[in-house]
Each structure stands twice: as structure tokens, then as C-alpha cells.
Amino acid sequence: MVLKSLGALLGVLLVWLPAAGTVEARQSGGVRGRLDIRRLAKTVERRPDLATSAAAPRDVPDLRRGVVYLETAPRSAFDEREPGRAAMDQRNETFVPHVLAVMVGTVVDFPNSDRIYHNVFSLSRAKRFDLGRYAAGRSKGVVMDRPGVVRVLCEIHSHMNAFILVFNHPFFDVTDAEGRFELPALPAGTYTVVGWYEGEARVTRPVVVPPSGWADIDLVVP
Amino acid sequence: MTRLGLWLAALLVGTAVSATAQVLPEQPISLAGGHVVFGGEVTATIAPPDPGFFNYTSYEYSAIRNLRFSVSGEVRVNDRVQLLGEVRLDQGRVFEAYGLFVRVRPFPSRRFDLQAGRIPPTFGALSRTSYGSSNILIGQPLAYQYLTSIRADALPATADDLLRMRGRGWLSNFQVGNLAPGPGLPLVNTSRWDTGIQAHGVTGIVDWTGSITAGSLSDPRFHDNNRGRQVAGRAVVRPIAAVAIGVSASRGEWLDRTLQDQVAGATGDRTRQTAFGGDLEYSSGPFLVRGEVIRSMWQLPVFGNLHLEDPLVAISSLIEGRYKIAPGVYAALRGDRLDFSKIHAPRGIVEWEAQTWRIETGLGYSLTRNIMFKGSYQRNGRDGGRVRKDSMLVGQVVYWF
Numbered sequence: 219m220v221l222k223s224l225g226a227l228l229g230v231l232l233v234w235l236p237a238a239g240t241v242e243a244r245q246s247g248g249v250r251g252r253l254d255i256r257r258l259a260k261t262v263e264r265r266p267d268l269a270t271s272a273a274a275p276r277d278v279p280d281l282r283r284g285v286v287y288l289e290t291a292p293r294s295a296f297d298e299r300e301p302g303r304a305a306m307d308q309r310n311e312t313f314v315p316h317v318l319a320v321m322v323g324t325v326v327d328f329p330n331s332d333r334i335y336h337n338v339f340s341l342s343r344a345k346r347f348d349l350g351r352y353a354a355g356r357s358k359g360v361v362m363d364r365p366g367v368v369r370v371l372c373e374i375h376s377h378m379n380a381f382i383l384v385f386n387h388p389f390f391d392v393t394d395a396e397g398r399f400e401l402p403a404l405p406a407g408t409y410t411v412v413g414w415y416e417g418e419a420r421v422t423r424p425v426v427v428p429p430s431g432w433a434d435i436d437l438v439v440p
Numbered sequence: 441m442t443r444l445g446l447w448l449a450a451l452l453v454g455t456a457v458s459a460t461a462q463v464l465p466e467q468p469i470s471l472a473g474g475h476v477v478f479g480g481e482v483t484a485t486i487a488p489p490d491p492g493f494f495n496y497t498s499y500e501y502s503a504i505r506n507l508r509f510s511v512s513g514e515v516r517v518n519d520r521v522q523l524l525g526e527v528r529l530d531q532g533r534v535f536e537a538y539g540l541f542v543r544v545r546p547f548p549s550r551r552f553d554l555q556a557g558r559i560p561p562t563f564g565a566l567s568r569t570s571y572g573s574s575n576i577l578i579g580q581p582l583a584y585q586y587l588t589s590i591r592a593d594a595l596p597a598t599a600d601d602l603l604r605m606r607g608r609g610w611l612s613n614f615q616v617g618n619l620a621p622g623p624g625l626p627l628v629n630t631s632r633w634d635t636g637i638q639a640h641g642v643t644g645i646v647d648w649t650g651s652i653t654a655g656s657l658s659d660p661r662f663h664d665n666n667r668g669r670q671v672a673g674r675a676v677v678r679p680i681a682a683v684a685i686g687v688s689a690s691r692g693e694w695l696d697r698t699l700q701d702q703v704a705g706a707t708g709d710r711t712r713q714t715a716f717g718g719d720l721e722y723s724s725g726p727f728l729v730r731g732e733v734i735r736s737m738w739q740l741p742v743f744g745n746l747h748l749e750d751p752l753v754a755i756s757s758l759i760e761g762r763y764k765i766a767p768g769v770y771a772a773l774r775g776d777r778l779d780f781s782k783i784h785a786p787r788g789i790v791e792w793e794a795q796t797w798r799i800e801t802g803l804g805y806s807l808t809r810n811i812m813f814k815g816s817y818q819r820n821g822r823d824g825g826r827v828r829k830d831s832m833l834v835g836q837v838v839y840w841f
Contacts, residue, residue, distance in 0.1 A: 260470055260474075261474070262467050262468070263467070263468045263470045263474060263477045264468070264477070265468050265477075265479040265512070265840075265841075266468065266477050266478065266479045266512040266513055266514035266524060266526075267512075268512055268524050268525075268526055268539050268541075268560050269560040269561070269567070269568055333681070334681060335681045335682075335723065339767055339768075340767070341767060341768050341806060341808060341809060346766075346767040346768065347767050348726070348764055348766070348767040348768070350724070350725035350726045350727075350764060351681075351682075351723045351724060351725060351728075352724070352725065353680065353681035353682060354681060369809075371809055376809075
């Protein structure tokens with residue numbers, strides 16, 4: 219799994235390299251399509267905890283969503299941008315959303331909407347942090363300052379896990395429940411589109427973006 | 441630990457380091473659409489010899505020189521019925537079915553269940569410290585591991601006979617009952633689970649558990665060894681998320697039936713162990729602090745020249761804390777002591793067991809979420825026995841999924 223994550227990390231790191239030479243014009247098109255996930259990942263089960271019974275029911279994370287992004291991005295993607303803000307909630311012993319994609323510099327807030335303690339942490343190379351224990355109604359934020367894949371976990375509840383993908387450019391999208399995505403405002407050119415799902419880049423496809431309009435592409439994760 | 445055990449421990453360390461390649465599973469293994477789930481834990485603990493037997497759970501086994509494999513499984517028959525079990529391989533070679541019970545949830549939407557079989561302990565806040573992943577340090581709390589001199593299958597013939605064994609609980613022997621040397625009893629024995637039924641529920645901010653089992657707090661049993669039953673209860677209140685306040689109580693027959701028969705006519709209800717415990721946990725941000733006090737009383741029968749009117753009392757006091765220094769790195773400290781009541785003996789008024797204390801401090805480092813290295817320094821002391829002070833550096837690798 220870690221190797222796969224490293225692979226995904228390398229994939230994401232590649233977006234640092236501007237795709238010089240492939241950009242043909244300054245006109246704007248886009249890529250859209252569908253990431254078809256043929257086999258959904260299994261929910262992480264609770265460890266069989268013999269000593270702790272009467273466990274509260276928990277939500278099932280939304281495992282239908284993947285992330286689609288450009289492997290290499292146009293030079294204009296690296297212009298200075300205002301850091302944004304995003305949130306990953308802790309609700310019914312589940313991180314919501316299960317997958318979050320943000321740009322470098324974004325502050326991700328982790329509110330605790332449960333009545334019990336959580337302890338959000340990550341030991342990922344892209345971002346190591348440990349927010350400690352905090353109670354319901356409180357929130358703590360983390361600045362995602364390096365591109366890569368951040369695996370988010372809870373120290374207290376081993377079945378809680380989520381992913382944050384941190385990009386150096388804005389050409390990424392988390393798919394909707396039907397797998398649809400859009401990468402708008404792209405200069406015309408040839409790009410490589412990557413479909414990422416549950417910790418690894420599963421599928422890559424070249425795509426030619428026209429000077430205007432959409433390039434449609436469907437990606438299949440077997 | 442055997443040479444094989446040491447090799448296996450070294451192998452585990454090597455595996456742990458190379459486990460960034462994730463040869464090992466990271467999550468519980470789920471089969472049959474989630475109806476069958478397996479988890480596991482491997483703990484390799486290495487320490488120098490412990491000549492004072494401070495960390496022994498019997499004459500042969502030290503809790504800090506151990507290679508343990510444990511696999512726990514859960515079969516979810518439906519929303520109401522689950523079958524749970526755990527098997528362990530201790531010292532790399534001693535195999536035991538640690539727990540095996542059925543859990544019934546009569547009302548699936550409510551947090552209430554009934555369990556029957558070889559069930560987890562009811563008493564105490566720290567009964568899971570024998571699991572490497574649940575213990576902030578390496579040594580176990582004295583109340584849950586340290587062996588006092590008294591035994592379920594042997595009795596001292598006189599008060600002096602009892603005092604002769606002070607500080608020698610790892611291999612105690614008395615003149616009545618089983619004359620062969622053997623390990624004594626801890627206050628709370630979590631190295632075995634008891635057999636019986638248990639009810640557990642959560643009502644508002646109160647988490648409660650009650651059980652009736654075959655053994656006693658000090659001596660959990662698979663087969664009953666006397667005519668008595670242990671009744672135990674525990675309640676934990678969480679007024680706010682940061683604070684947990686717990687109380688525990690237990691009462692049960694602790695003396696073996698053959699021994700009861702041997703001193704028949706004098707036992708009455710004088711073979712009961714009664715224990716009370718109170719605990720407090722506070723955690724916030726990087727801090728976690730726990731404290732627990734346990735008072736255990738063993739009543740001894742009056743027979744022959746043994747006339748101990750008052751029960752033998754042991755009091756355990758523990759405080760431990762953890763502070764996270766950085767992501768994946770923490771420091772921990774535990775102070776722990778056992779005090780014992782005094783008895784009248786020809787040599788004067790003396791504690792029936794040697795007062796014992798332990799200070800342990802250490803660091804934990806998580807290589808990944810489920811691979812942890814721990815190192816600690818432990819200093820033990822007591823006012824009796826052949827070895828009265830003992831210090832050691834201890835290392836541990838824990839892998840779990």
C-alpha cells in the first residue's frame with residue numbers, strides 16, 4: 219500500500235514540471251468525462267475488539283469518488299494564488315469527505331462533529347501532523363504546504379481514514395457520485411490525465427484539448 | 441525468551457523496517473462481505489534479565505522478555521449475534537485460546553449487549569495493557585501483573601509462613617495444600633480471561649459493565665475450581681469528552697475447592713476476594729493522564745495456627761501520562777506502587793507482602809500507523825525478597841492490523 223501511495227505521490231509530484239512545448243495557444247478549453255470505478259474498495263472494518271463492546275453505529279465512507287488530475291500542467295498553473303480553505307469533518311466516526319483535493323497552501327480544517335474524542339493525524343511524507351485530542355464542536359486546521367498524498371487517520375478509531383491530495387496547480391477534480399469530472403480553463407495542448415482512486419494512480423490517458431470547448435474522455439479503473 | 445524467540449524478534453524488527461513496502465496487512469482482514477473479520481498483533485519485547493522477577497507473570501514468563509502473536513476474530517452472524525475469539529502464542533511457543541465468546545445484541549439500535557463464554561475482564565481501567573498497542577509504556581501496571589505471595593491452591597500454616605514468602609511471589613510455596621512451589625496471585629489477573637456471562641451498555645454518559653464468572657479477580661478460570669462465583673461491575677462516566685471517571689468492584693471465591701475442603705469447617709465465607717477500584721483519565725491535545733487506585737482484600741480461613749482475623753489487603757496506586765512531542769513521537773511516564781496491610785506475627789507487626797514500586801519512562805515512535813517502536817527505562821524496588829532493586833532498559837516493537 220505504501221509503495222502504491224509513493225507511486226501516487228510521484229505522480230502528483232510530476233505536476234511540478236510545467237508541460238512546456240505542449241501548449242499550443244492561449245485559448246481556453248477543458249477536459250471532462252467520467253471515471254468509471256468498476257470495483258469499489260472495501261470499507262475499512264473495525265478491528266475485532268473483544269474488550270470493547272456496544273460500539274456505536276458509524277457511517278460508511280463514500281468510496282465512490284476518485285480524483286482526476288493532469289499529470290503535467292501548463293505553465294500558467296503555477297501563478298501565485300491566494301491560499302484557500304477546505305474542511306474535512308469527523309462525523310459518526312467517519313471522515314467526511316473521504317477524499318479531498320486541494321492546492322498547496324490550503325488550510326484544511328478538521329471539525330469534530332461527534333460527541334466523542336477524535337485525534338486526527340498523518341504520518342505521510344507530504345504532511346506529518348498530529349492534532350491531538352479535541353472535543354465536539356472544536357476544530358483545528360492544518361496548512362497543506364507540500365504537494366503529495368496525505369493519508370488522514372484517527373489515533374483513537376482505527377477504522378477512520380481519508381485522503382487529501384495536494385496539488386501545485388488547479389487542474390484536478392474530485393469526481394461526483396456518478397464519477398463525472400471537469401477540468402476547465404485549460405490552454406489548448408496535449409496533456410496526460412490521471413485517474414486516482416483509494417491511494418494510487420490507477421489509470422492514465424493522453425488527451426488533446428482543443429482551443430475552445432471540451433475534450434471528452436472516460437477513464438476506467440478496473 | 442528463547443534463542444528462537446530472539447531470532448524471531450530480530451526478524452520482526454527487520455520486517456518492521458522494511459514494512460514501508462507494506463508486505464504486511466495494514467487493515468483488518470475482512471472476508472465474506474464483512475461477516476468475518478480478523479485482526480492481529482505481534483509484539484516483540486526485549487529486556488535484560490530481571491533477577492528480581494518484578495515483571496514476571498509466572499516463574500517462567502516475563503512480560504518484558506516475550507514474543508507474542510495474537511489473532512482476534514469476529515464472525516458477524518447478523519446484526520444481533522457475533523462470535524468473537526482470540527488466540528495467542530506467548531514466548532513464541534505457548535499457545536492459548538485467550539477469549540472465545542458469543543455476543544448478542546438484543547436491540548441492534550441500542551448500545552447494549554450480552555456476552556457469554558470466555559469473556560474480557562470487567563474490572564479496572566488498564567486491563568488491556570498486556571496488548572502492546574494499548575500500553576503507552578512496555579511494562580504492565582503492577583496491579584495487573586506483579587505476583588504477590590498468596591496462592592489459590594496453597595495456604596500458609598502460620599503468619600510466619602506467610603511472611604517467609606514476602607517478595608517471592610514469582611515462586612511461592614506454603615505448607616498447606618499444594619506443596620510444590622508456584623506463582624502467586626496478582627491483584628488483577630489479565631493474563632487469562634474468566635468464563636461466564638457479561639452485560640454491557642451505554643446509557644447517556646455512563647458506560648457500564650457487569651459480569652458473573654467462574655474464577656476470581658486474581659485467578660480467572662476456564663473451569664471453576666470452587667463453588668463460588670465472581671460478581672464484578674464497572675461504570676465509567678464521561679461528563680465531558682476530556683474526562684473519564686471510572687469505578688470498579690469485584691467479589692468472588694478465590695481459594696481452590698481442595699484447599700477449602702482441607703481446612704473445612706473453618707472457611708465459612710472467609711475465602712473471598714473483594715476489590716474496589718477508582719480511576720480517572722484526562723486527555724486534551726497532546727496530553728493524556730490516567731490514575732487508578734485499587735484495593736484488594738483476600739480473606740483467609742482461620743485454621744490450625746493461622747489466625748488472621750482481618751483480610752490481607754493490597755492497595756495499588758498508579759499514575760501515568762503521555763505527551764506527544766511530534767507527529768508519531770511521544771514520551772510517557774508511569775509511577776506505580778503496591779502497599780500491603782500489616783499482620784501480627786511473632787516477629788512483630790509487619791506488612792504481609794513487601795511494598796513494591798516501579799517508575800518507568802520511555803519514548804514511542806510510530807514508523808507507520810500500525811508499526812510502533814518503544815523504548816523505556818524501568819526502575820523497580822521493594823522492601824523484601826532477595827533482589828530489592830532492579831533497573832533495566834527495555835525495547836519493544838509492535839505491529840498490528
